[in-house]
Amino acid sequence: MKDHDQDNALLKMFQENAGQFLSGEEISRKLSISRTAVWKQINKLRNAGYDFEAVPRLGYRMLDEPDRLSRDQLTAGMTSRYFGKSIKLLDKTTSTQEDARQLAEEGAAEGTLVISEEQTGGRGRMGRKFHSPRGKGIWMSLVLRPKQPLHLTQQLTLLTGVAVCRAIAKSAGVQTDIKWPNDILFQGKKVCGILLESATEDERVRYCIAGIGISANLKEDDFPEDLRNVATSIRIAGGKTVNRTALIQSVMSEMEVLYELYNEQGFEPVASLWEALSGTVGREVQVQTARDRFSGIATGLNEDGALLVRNQHDELVPVYSGDILFNTR
Secondary structure (H helix, E strand, C coil): CCHHHHHHHHHHHHHHCCCCCECHHHHHHHHCCCHHHHHHHHHHHHHCCCEEEEECCCEEEEEECCCCCCHHHHHHCCCCCCCCCCEEEECCECCHHHHHHHHHHCCCCCCCEEEECCECCCECHHHCECCCCCCCCEEEEEEECCCCCHHHCHHHHHHHHHHHHHHHHHHHCCCCEEECCCEEEECCEEEEEEEEEEEEECCEEEEEEEEEEECCCCCHHHCCHHHCCCECCHHHHHCCCCCHHHHHHHHHHHHHHHHHHHHHHCCHHHHHHHHHHECCCCCEEEEECCCCEEEEEEEEECCCCCEEEEECCCCEEEECCCEEEECCC
């Protein structure tokens, strides 16, 4: 029996015996494979997003099957008019940013969305690796074609953060806040990262790619050990599984509403919404830029979207790029 056939046969056994334990010996006998091969097939299914409980003398029990996204379901329930109306849904990719960039170069319309069940090379700011396991999160990139000048594209990162915060609250009932410029936090732990990248020509923005990575249904042991103290998921925060389809649809709806508001009225109303959701404003922070490191109190945003920090000399310093660390006492 080929591996693919073994996978299907094993899944069928567990689905036909929902909630029941199947011993390794029983599986081995019915599939005519060794006990070691049973263990390998179980682990293979785990890596594909299936959840199993293993108990000595009882065997294995399937607890949960992966939540697979469907392009038809996504588009059928999309309430936005053009954000997310054109979707490229992938099973596995290196990075949705690169896929969306290629589509943008080929002339894809604003609002085109790339989603993947898994990323093998997802990245955040400054080239940092972004953990994107199969079937557990929302890993997507949106094509934007803004008319604003290049130096104002930072504002779109902040707009995206507001949209994601509002969508998580509406569809999952979890209240998060924003850490400048691009992290969404729950009780100090990261649940979402945002990466905005621009393609320019002659000082003109040709397009932007808004990358959004949401840790939706990861459990604690889905995170690498080095991330467990700094990252969490909406499922952990809210105590229940997240409907990924509904959350994607909600993010697209919120993005479109805010983007249209931004195009009509400028950055000011978006900045007000951002400050209301911010977990940075009013806190003592350490700022690390390419040239400097200093401490101060974050007071808000300037008209460009830079974070305003009042330093020890009572000077209001705009921070356009850098890392923000929260001071704790």
